[in-house]
């Protein structure tokens with residue numbers, strides 16, 4: 001058994017909320033998580049919060065009560081939520097706190113993220129030249145992968161259609177309209193081979209998780225879910241990463257492969273033990289590649305797996321049961337914690353019409369983002 | 382009206398043909414683009430600035446079909462006149478470089494095809510100078 005348990009979860013729905021700041025959504029998620037765990041805000045010994053664009057997380061304490069608790073802010077790109085969770089996990093493991101809360105929230109403007117540029121003395125040559133868009137990276141990576149491993153454009157559409165189908169079953173999701181594979185394939189091409197509906201959009205939302213020492217989990221109302229592994233990795237020489245003006249000529253593995261292997265080692269299990277997974281789907285090709293990078297199949301097997309519906313909620317290995325980033329959008333600070341929230345629901349048996357059958361016991365999350373960082377968690381009950 | 386590089390520290394157009402500037406690690410020989418002070422491979426800090434090769438093979442590609450946001454983008458962002466452009470990694474002898482491609486038609490792009498360095502105009506500055514950036518074009522002049 002792990003040292004750390006998740007005993008409460010709270011979420012503010014993802015999407016567009018013009019009447020609420022990102023931080024207000026965060027505070028709502030905190031209240032829901034505390035209520036779920038059966039604890040008062042005053043019982044929380046420490047907090048770790050993450051947000052990219054919606055303000056410094058600890059500024060939310062006046063909305064919750066000024067209890068004087070230590071509150072640390074984490075920012076780590078798309079792995080912000082995962083990094084906050086790891087910090088809380090390590091705090092409890094180190095004996096520096098018994099009961100803590102992790103909060104991720106965000107609120108981004110419309111359209112693609114404004115490109116960032118690597119440091120250089122002169123004019124902004126990278127963004128100025130029309131490079132430095134994350135969409136370009138994801139398109140180039142899947143385009144190359146499709147040619148190398150025989151993945152079809154139909155497979156890309158299958159992933160997106162599944163995301164909207166699962167999102168339609170999720171009251172917390174942003175995009176809840178089912179869409180046919182043909183509608184997805186015929187939508188405007190944003191970055192070849194990816195069309196508009198294959199990409200996720202920056203959005204809004206919040207998630208909070210109450211964590212405690214595993215040996216005290218029984219004091220809380222909910223069936224505890226154990227955090228068996230929480231790992232992040234940055235990129236190594238030779239990997240193919242987002243926003244990279246150049247790449248090494250030799251090929252190495254990416255941070256997802258490294259994080260996944262480390263997480264399985266930490267949990268003492270292998271991919272065959274995992275019942276379901278939430279995998280970073282910035283666009284549909286990312287979900288396909290991340291299935292292999294996380295060890296759940298070999299390169300190229302995704303084509304047949306998708307055709308057979310193996311990653312559907314009712315399939316052999318459900319992936320992105322809540323609709324993933326494609327249906328939920330990506331509020332950066334909250335996105336990784338949304339995956340954990342969904343897995344807690346699934347392992348508790350509380351996922352309603354999205355519930356995965358077969359009484360799942362182990363569930364997996366994976367985030368990937370700029371500038372080449374991956375975070376993985378493994379949960380069990 | 383003069384033609385000026387988007388950044389002389391990245392793209393040198395002062396000679397007869399344009400050249401990209403990168404760094405070479407004197408300890409392990411690894412190259413980076415653009416110039417940087419430390420080595421991505423061996424962590425060494427003894428780097429020299431070098432001119433990278435101008436020919437290579439297309440390694441990965443896509444097509445940018447919508448106008449990027451400005452700033453930072455210096456080129457045309459008007460949706461009614463925007464022309465899609467290719468984006469790819471070209472494997473030079475030293476390193477794989479990310480760049481615009483002069484070819485934007487998917488059926489004319491293929492990994493492994495021979496590419497050579499070219500210049501594309503982006504904008505005109507306040508003094509009437511034409512700002513250019515680097516791109517790769519299919520070898521043999523096809524554009």
Ligand SMILES: [Zn+2]
Nearest residue numbers: 406409420423
């Ligand atoms: Zn070196």
